[in-house]
Amino acid sequence: MVSSFHLVLVRPWPFLFSLMVWRLLVARLFWFHYSCVMFFILKMVLMRIVLLLWLRDVEIETWLGYHTLSVYSGIRIGIILFIVSEVFFFFRFFWRYFHNCLRPRVKVVRWPSYNFEHIIIKPFGLPLLNTVLLLSSGVRITYCHHRIMIRNRKGVFYGFIITLLYGFLFLDVQFEEYQLRKFSVKRMVYGTVFFLLTGFHGFHVILGMIMIMYCFFRFFFKREFSHKQHVSFEVAAWYWHFVDVVWLFLFVLVYWYGYDSYYEDCVM
Numbered sequence: 001m002v003s004s005f006h007l008v009l010v011r012p013w014p015f016l017f018s019l020m021v022w023r024l025l026v027a028r029l030f031w032f033h034y035s036c037v038m039f040f041i042l043k044m045v046l047m048r049i050v051l052l053l054w055l056r057d058v059e060i061e062t063w064l065g066y067h068t069l070s071v072y073s074g075i076r077i078g079i080i081l082f083i084v085s086e087v088f089f090f091f092r093f094f095w096r097y098f099h100n101c102l103r104p105r106v107k108v109v110r111w112p113s114y115n116f117e118h119i120i121i122k123p124f125g126l127p128l129l130n131t132v133l134l135l136s137s138g139v140r141i142t143y144c145h146h147r148i149m150i151r152n153r154k155g156v157f158y159g160f161i162i163t164l165l166y167g168f169l170f171l172d173v174q175f176e177e178y179q180l181r182k183f184s185v186k187r188m189v190y191g192t193v194f195f196l197l198t199g200f201h202g203f204h205v206i207l208g209m210i211m212i213m214y215c216f217f218r219f220f221f222k223r224e225f226s227h228k229q230h231v232s233f234e235v236a237a238w239y240w241h242f243v244d245v246v247w248l249f250l251f252v253l254v255y256w257y258g259y260d261s262y263y264e265d266c267v268m
Contacts, residue, residue: 013051014054017047027040027043028199083242090249093196098253123251123255129173130170130173133170133173134166134170134243137166137167137240138244141163142241144237145159145237148233160215160219164209167212171202198250201250207239208239208243211240212236212240214236215232
């Protein structure tokens with residue numbers, strides 16, 4: 001008799017992944033303060049390896065018959081709770097942004113601070129292009145889901161490929177934007193909050209792309225998905241839509257509102 005509970009195998013991956021996340025934050029501090037980017041890249045690679053090994057064990061649980069309909073329901077609830085925790089993660093940074101924007105300290109005077117006229121970010125350039133790319137990728141991942149439901153493998157293939165292509169283009173444009181910025185994470189509070197918000201969002205985009213690539217591998221090389229059972233793809237799609245929504249808030253509140261509020265203060 002198969003239990004309706006999620007009986008996971010005893011594996012070290014949850015502990016190692018949490019350890020990798022903590023060490024990644026330490027590596028990011030080394031990158032910011034000592035310009036040591038190799039340590040950060042190494043931790044990113046190790047974290048991806050641990051994540052892929054963890055996902056492999058989830059596959060093994062499926063083969064052993066542990067993933068019943070009740071377990072699938074529990075997995076869906078779990079990813080929803082995880083996304084809620086991610087919402088509060090970004091909420092802290094938006095809170096910091098508006099705390100300094102609406103009630104700046106005496107040293108800051110206004111938000112963004114003075115002498116930002118030539119380096120304030122224009123929202124209708126690269127940020128708008130990134131918004132179009134990321135929203136288009138969200139449309140394609142939804143299209144991919146519908147193709148799975150009607151068993152259209154060709155449509156699923158193109159849905160995966162275009163979603164990943166838009167994701168890579170988004171990261172490339174974000175990197176180009178960082179290269180063009182004339183301020184760093186050390187440049188007052190504005191620079192710190194900006195790079196924390198956009199940097200952590202970029203990290204979540206990378207994580208979402210890993211999940212989508214893994215689903216692509218399972219669907220086309222192992223043929224493990226069906227129109228009835230594809231919960232891992234649903235998890236990846238929900239996470240990707242969450243990344244889309246966070247970027248919309250970033251674009252409207254940080255890029256657009258921050259740009260308009262700065263120049264309104266200049267006129268006044």
